[in-house]
Amino acid sequence: MSQTHLDILEADSIHIIREVVATAENPVMLYSVGKDSAVMLHLAMKAFYPNKIPFPLMHVDTTWKFKEMVAFRDKTVSDLDLELIVYINEDGVERGVGPFSHGSTIHTDVMKTQALKQALDKYTFDVAFGGARRDEEKSRAKERVFSFRTNKHQWNPKNQRPELWNIYNAKKHKGESIRVFPLSNWTELDVWQYIYRESIPIVPLYFSEKRPVVVRDGVLILVDDDRLPLNDGETPIIKDIRFRTLGCYPLTGAVESNAKTLPDIIQEMLVSTTSEREGRIIDFDNSETMEKKKQGGYF
Amino acid sequence: MPVDVEEYLSSQENKQQLRFITCGSVDDGKSTLIGRLLYESQLIFDNQLSELKSISKKVGTQGDDIDFSLLVDGLAAEIEQGITIDVAYRFFSTDKRKFIVADTPGHEQYTRNMATGASTADLAILLVDARTGLLPQTCRHSYIVNMLGVKNICLAINKMDLVDYSQDIFEKIKAEFLEFSADLNFEQIMSIPVSALRGDNIISRSTNTDWYEGESLIQYLENLKFETEKEFQIFTLPVQWVNRLSHEFRGYCGLVAEGSISEGDEIVIKPSNKQSKIKSILVAEKYSSNCSMGQSVTIELADEIDVSRGDIICHKDSLCSAVDHFQGKILWMGEEKMVPGRPYIFRFGVAESSGSVSKLRHKININTFMNEPSSDLELNEIGIVNIALDKKIIVEPYIQSKRLGSFIVIDKMTNNTVGMGLVNFALRRGENLHWHNMDINRNSRSISKNQKPVVLWFTGLSGSGKSTIANIVEKKLYNLGKHTMLLDGDNVRHGLNKDLGFTDVDRVENIRRIANVSKLMLDAGLITIVSFIAPFKAERELAKDLMGDDILEVFIDVPIKVAELRDPKGLYKKARSGALKNFTGIDSAYEKPEKPDIHIESDKTSAEDAADIIIRKLIQKEGI
Numbered sequence: 001m002s003q004t005h006l007d008i009l010e011a012d013s014i015h016i017i018r019e020v021v022a023t024a025e026n027p028v029m030l031y032s033v034g035k036d037s038a039v040m041l042h043l044a045m046k047a048f049y050p051n052k053i054p055f056p057l058m059h060v061d062t063t064w065k066f067k068e069m070v071a072f073r074d075k076t077v078s079d080l081d082l083e084l085i086v087y088i089n090e091d092g093v094e095r096g097v098g099p100f101s102h103g104s105t106i107h108t109d110v111m112k113t114q115a116l117k118q119a120l121d122k123y124t125f126d127v128a129f130g131g132a133r134r135d136e137e138k139s140r141a142k143e144r145v146f147s148f149r150t151n152k153h154q155w156n157p158k159n160q161r162p163e164l165w166n167i168y169n170a171k172k173h174k175g176e177s178i179r180v181f182p183l184s185n186w187t188e189l190d191v192w193q194y195i196y197r198e199s200i201p202i203v204p205l206y207f208s209e210k211r212p213v214v215v216r217d218g219v220l221i222l223v224d225d226d227r228l229p230l231n232d233g234e235t236p237i238i239k240d241i242r243f244r245t246l247g248c249y250p251l252t253g254a255v256e257s258n259a260k261t262l263p264d265i266i267q268e269m270l271v272s273t274t275s276e277r278e279g280r281i282i283d284f285d286n287s288e289t290m291e292k293k294k295q296g297g298y299f
Numbered sequence: 300m301p302v303d304v305e306e307y308l309s310s311q312e313n314k315q316q317l318r319f320i321t322c323g324s325v326d327d328g329k330s331t332l333i334g335r336l337l338y339e340s341q342l343i344f345d346n347q348l349s350e351l352k353s354i355s356k357k358v359g360t361q362g363d364d365i366d367f368s369l370l371v372d373g374l375a376a377e378i379e380q381g382i383t384i385d386v387a388y389r390f391f392s393t394d395k396r397k398f399i400v401a402d403t404p405g406h407e408q409y410t411r412n413m414a415t416g417a418s419t420a421d422l423a424i425l426l427v428d429a430r431t432g433l434l435p436q437t438c439r440h441s442y443i444v445n446m447l448g449v450k451n452i453c454l455a456i457n458k459m460d461l462v463d464y465s466q467d468i469f470e471k472i473k474a475e476f477l478e479f480s481a482d483l484n485f486e487q488i489m490s491i492p493v494s495a496l497r498g499d500n501i502i503s504r505s506t507n508t509d510w511y512e513g514e515s516l517i518q519y520l521e522n523l524k525f526e527t528e529k530e531f532q533i534f535t536l537p538v539q540w541v542n543r544l545s546h547e548f549r550g551y552c553g554l555v556a557e558g559s560i561s562e563g564d565e566i567v568i569k570p571s572n573k574q575s576k577i578k579s580i581l582v583a584e585k586y587s588s589n590c591s592m593g594q595s596v597t598i599e600l601a602d603e604i605d606v607s608r609g610d611i612i613c614h615k616d617s618l619c620s621a622v623d624h625f626q627g628k629i630l631w632m633g634e635e636k637m638v639p640g641r642p643y644i645f646r647f648g649v650a651e652s653s654g655s656v657s658k659l660r661h662k663i664n665i666n667t668f669m670n671e672p673s674s675d676l677e678l679n680e681i682g683i684v685n686i687a688l689d690k691k692i693i694v695e696p697y698i699q700s701k702r703l704g705s706f707i708v709i710d711k712m713t714n715n716t717v718g719m720g721l722v723n724f725a726l727r728r729g730e731n732l733h734w735h736n737m738d739i740n741r742n743s744r745s746i747s748k749n750q751k752p753v754v755l756w757f758t759g760l761s762g763s764g765k766s767t768i769a770n771i772v773e774k775k776l777y778n779l780g781k782h783t784m785l786l787d788g789d790n791v792r793h794g795l796n797k798d799l800g801f802t803d804v805d806r807v808e809n810i811r812r813i814a815n816v817s818k819l820m821l822d823a824g825l826i827t828i829v830s831f832i833a834p835f836k837a838e839r840e841l842a843k844d845l846m847g848d849d850i851l852e853v854f855i856d857v858p859i860k861v862a863e864l865r866d867p868k869g870l871y872k873k874a875r876s877g878a879l880k881n882f883t884g885i886d887s888a889y890e891k892p893e894k895p896d897i898h899i900e901s902d903k904t905s906a907e908d909a910a911d912i913i914i915r916k917l918i919q920k921e922g923i
Contacts, residue, residue, distance in 0.1 A: 003593055004312045005397060014583060014595035015539070015554045022540040022608055022649070047552075047595070049584035051544035134388045141387040160385060161716045162411050162632050164418040165705050166554070167646055171714035185399060187390045193308055263304040270307070 006194055013040075013182040014047040015166065016145060017129070020180050021047075021054055023170040024127035030116075031057040031084070033069045034246045035202050036131030036183055039191055042200045043182060044129075045080065056083040058128075060119060062111035063088060064099060064248035066224050072203045085123070089115035099250040100229055107248070117153045120177060127170070127178045135187045145184045151175035192269065196262045205243045206265065208257045212236035219253035244269075316397045317520060320386075320416040322444065323426035324436035325405035328457045332426060332495035333389055333402045334367025339502050339517070340391045367495070385409070386416040395521040405436055410443070410679040411632035414719060417444045418705075421525045422451040424516075429462045429492075432472050435666050438479065442665040445483040446628065446681070446721065448701060451525055452480070452488045455516065459508065460494040466510045482668060487523075491516055532557035532592070534566075534614040535703065537693075538606055539649045542597055550581065550597035551606055553649070556702040559591030560614060568604060569611040569693050570621035576601040609650035611693045619703070621691035622725040624657070630681050633710060633717030637676040639684075643717070644709040647692055648702060653711070654688035659837070661807060672807040674837040685726060697721035744824030748782050752824045753921045754817050754846050755913065758833040758892060759855030760884050761870055762862035764901040764909070768855060769830040771910035776826055779914075784820050786813060788831040801881040803835075810838035818845050826917075834889045851920065853913060854895035859884045861902045896920070 003011070020027050029044060031037045044053050059073060077084045089097075092110040099107040120128060134141045144163045149155060151173075161169055170178060183191070195202060212223040214236055221228070223236045228250060230236075241254040242265075259265045321329040351366075387402045401416030403409075417423065423444040427437055444452070454476050462468045473490040480488065491500055492508050493516060499505035500515045514522065539553040560566070564577050580590050581597040590596045598612065606612070613619060631637045639656040662673040662682040676682045697704030708718030745752050755772065757765045766787055773785045792799070796812055799805040810833055820827040833839055843850055862884065863871040874882035881887045897916050899909045 005314060005316055006312055008316070008593060010583060011554060011593055011595040018540045018552050018595070019649070046584040048542060048544065049581060049597070050548055051542060054544055135390045138387070141389060142385045157385065162415045162707075162719065164415055164707055164716070164719045165701065166419075167648060167705065167707050169646065169707060169709055169714070169716045171644075171709060173714060185388070189311070193311065196308065197312075263308075266308065267304050 006190065006197060009186055009190060010043065010046070010194070012166065012185070013043045016168070016180065016182040017044050017047045019168050019170070020127050020129065023168075024178075026123070026125050027055045027127040027129070028085070028120075028123065028125040029053075029055060029057045029129040030131070031059050031073070032131065032246075033059065033065070033073045033203060034131070035191055035195060035206060036133065038200050038202050039186070039194055040129060040131045040182055041076075041080075042198060053082065056085050058085040058087060058119060058123075058125075060112060060115045061086050061088050062107070062115070062248050063093060064107070064111070064227075064250060066203075066205055066222070066246060066249045066252075068205050069203055069246060072201075076201065085119070087115060087119035087122075089118060098227075099248060100227075104251050108251070111248075120153065125177065126172065127180055129180050129182060131183055132181050133183050133186050133188070133191070143181065143184070145181055146170060147179045147181065148172070149177045149179060151177075153177065189266070189269065192262065192266050196266065203246060205246060207261070208240050208242040208259050208264075210238050211241050211254070213239050213241060213254060220256070222249055222252075222254055224249040311392075311397075314392065314395065314397050316399065317422060317523065317525065318399045318401070318420050319422040319424060319520070320401040320403050320413075320420040320444070321424045321426060322403050322413055322417070322440040323405060324428070324431075324434040324440075327405065327426040327428045327434075327437075328495045329405060329426050330402055331367045332424070332455065332457065332493070332501075333400055335495045335498060335501055336398075336400070336517070337389060337391050338367060339498070340393055386412045388416075393517060393521055398520065407436060407439070407679065410439065411630070411719075413440060414443055414447070414630055414632070417447045417449060418719070420444070420447075420449055422453065422520075422523060423449050424453045424455050426455050426457050426495075427472055427476070429456050429458050429465075429468055429472065433475055433479065437476075439665045441480055441483060442663075442668065442681075443630065445480075445485060446630075448697065450484075450486040451523060452485045453516070453519060454488060454490040455493050455495075456490060457493050457495055459492045459499060460497045464492070464499075464505075464507045466508075469508075469511070489513070489519055491519065532700065533617045533619075534558035534560040534564075534612075535617065535619065535693075535700075536560075536596070536598065536612040537648045537650060537702075538608055538610045538612060540608060541606065548599075549603070550599050551612060552595070552597045553612075554595050555590055555592050556648070557592055557700060558614065559589055561589040565615040566600070566612050567615050567617065568606055569613060569617075569619060570691050571605070571610070573604045574615065575604055609692070611650075619693050619695060620725075621693050623652075623654075623688040623691045624685065624726040625694060626660075626683065626685050626723045626726055627706075627720045628663075628681060628683055628723060629656075629676070629708065629718045629720040631676040631678060631718050633708075633715065634678060635710075635717070636678070637682070637708075637718065639675070642711060644711060645686065645688060645692075645706050645720075646709060647694060647706045650692050651709075652688040652690045652692055654686055656684045657687040658685040660684060661803070669803070671803045672835045672837050674840065683723075684720075686720075694722045694725065696724055741822045741824060744822070748824045750781050750824070750826065751921055752821050752849060753826055753917065754821055754842075754850040755826070755828045755853055755917070756817075756833070756839065756842055756850055757828070757830040757853045757855055758839060758895075759901075760857060760859060760862045760889055761832060761882075762865045762867055763855040763857040764865075764906055765830045765832075765855045767906045768899070768901070768909045768913070769828050771906055772913050773828055775910055775914050781826050782824065783826045783828065785828045785830065786817065786820075791816075791831075801887070803881075803887070806834065806887075807838055810835070811841065814838070814842040814845050817842065821846060821849055832883050832889070834883045834887065836890045836892070839892065849921075851896040851916065852892055853897045853899065854892045855899050855901050855909075856891075857901045 089111055097107055097110045132140055144160050146168045213220045214234055240258055242257045243254055259268045321332055389400050391398050403413040403416040456469050456472050469492045492511050493500045499507050502517050503515050535557040536553045536555050538551045542550040542552055562577050567574050578599040578601045580587050582590050582594050639659045642653055642655050644651055645654050660683040661670040662680050664671050695703040704722040706720045707716050710717045757769055759765050773783050776783045796809050799809050817827050817829050873879040874885040883889050897913055
């Protein structure tokens, strides 16, 4: 029996996940509740079967996530009997930082990037798994599977460790850390195909449903709770929508769609002419932003 | 657009994946080619295209046209400088295959990043600018991909639009490359005339090159038959991690490196050589009756034996054995140079040991493929080395097993990956050869001769007066009643070393033999005078290592102009006329000793006086 493309991806990702457990002192899996996290978690479950995952999951909660994401996260953790750390930047909450009051850039920096750094320092995690893929974005395409960070959580893209064959150098000094991306070589299609093949549960927001939205600058924003300030004369309208990517609800655009099943989603993806990150408002500023954010410690 | 998604998915899943790299010199158009491939396979989304158009206008080099290279050069510094710094991985697929392409940098200082991309490639597309032809970097990259075992090469002769699609130019470059690569082990070389910028011969054959009858690049990529990996090997599983998170379970996890195995099969653990049987196999999380290469598995054994990370579980018939000394090839990637003897960590898959390069045999000039003696390896240099490990590890030659024959070198101070290496073969000699302890040794022979044996190691240019001085020194020692032996360059080359020429490698071997013969003479209790050019420091160091305290380095120093004027054998004249190649001082280097024990300036000192100075030093320092 020869291995299929997905089998090979699966085997290599499991290899990467186990490599971390064999070499790290205190690893953690950054669980963002999205489809990539779902796949990464599924692979980790496999890697340690019949035993449980020997590290905690951590969700950096910006407090502006979709309600359905939070509900799905809590259900997943209880169904699979996982250890979950939810980290919120309380200082940011106290200062009232949010996407509407401070704008997307400051909000993301304080509630996501700074929060992540605080959390890694607080728990002294030395390796953090992330679900990023190389096909997502140009600077991601350059990143190693084992991506080294200084003790200030900085990434130096010009001087990355060479990564040869599947031999991973996980050595580091005290205070330094490594971000590990087991899905580096997966594409968006691979992820959907794998979710379908393995029947992996995902947040219902990926499937089309009638939901209340407002249209701002051509972007469909879900009215997820009453914190969304409505402009004068603006009333939510009900549309058949779904999300291709998930984040903070005010910063994530929906797409109009009738895709209610995985095959529908995959079919829709095949005819799509835009990339999944288009729904992410934080990426819009300019094309260098991802690299800059990553240098500053963003995932 | 497929109507039946199920059908589409199953066709997707059964597609074979080809991993390739694009390489070649700076500005040969690697990034542009990949941008073109992505564009043509409709993998560029609208939002990426509009972003691309706006960046192209701002920083691109194509006027109002799209600069495809900006699709792959993702780092800010890359866009700024218009070059590729680090390897980028891009994904695309056609109806027939899926592709992962590594776009690698062309600049020499980023060769290590290029090697990163090449280590996982099945094919290399080597770009050549039709206007310039093969460049040194084209040759370097060919050498590296060949060294890493890439069997298929596609020579994409690019920018054909700028040479009027000339068949003559295409054929000339193609022939030049075939001649150049004849010494490398590529199995298939395909040459295609393309213009990445204009799209000629990318998707389909271009009308601009109607003289070309081969496949277009995409057709070639879709149809290429490549060896995925050999299937006949004996089961080998490097143990990555032991799963004993609960008391009732103890499983050995890892990615199967070679072969396959079934439940109940007998296995042996290396290096402990303990035996057991396979009790159960988990492929990922599913129990299975067997498993094979490339699968991530967890194996339970029938017996409770001690197995830990870095050990290897293999089929009982496996012949692999653990070694702590082997010969290999390394590509140095560190900013700080590699120095033999310095301790590093060597990592083989999941096993590692500290160790050092016990010997740098020579480095390889990858522009000429010539071997050159060297005492160290600088960034991006390749060397043939002996490596001595502190503990035994299972290795196989790289040509037999990529997974067991590859390793990285880690700096102990910085933890950086500073080198990549391939195992050539194990050096097992050390296990089977033992020193015989003789009852009569150097010391007893020395006492019977009433002298202290020592080596006088002369070095200097041809015509410096070495032989003349050495001859007088021996006569004087003879008159003092000493037992001596004079090894002279020309004389030894007539006999023991008559198979050696004057290339750098042969010079190294010449001196290696002389050093060892001198050592035997020393053991025989003789005062040994060695008179050779001995141009390289590394080999003189080797002689010093071998002789320990019993050697004096004598530098017969003369300006080359003076030596050339003397020219007692007419050799300089021949060398200047080109009739004699690799002549030291003319077209082969002479590395001056930094701290010789005796320094004679033979243009200022007579041979007679020089000999007296040497004898005096010998008495004073060695007490002969």
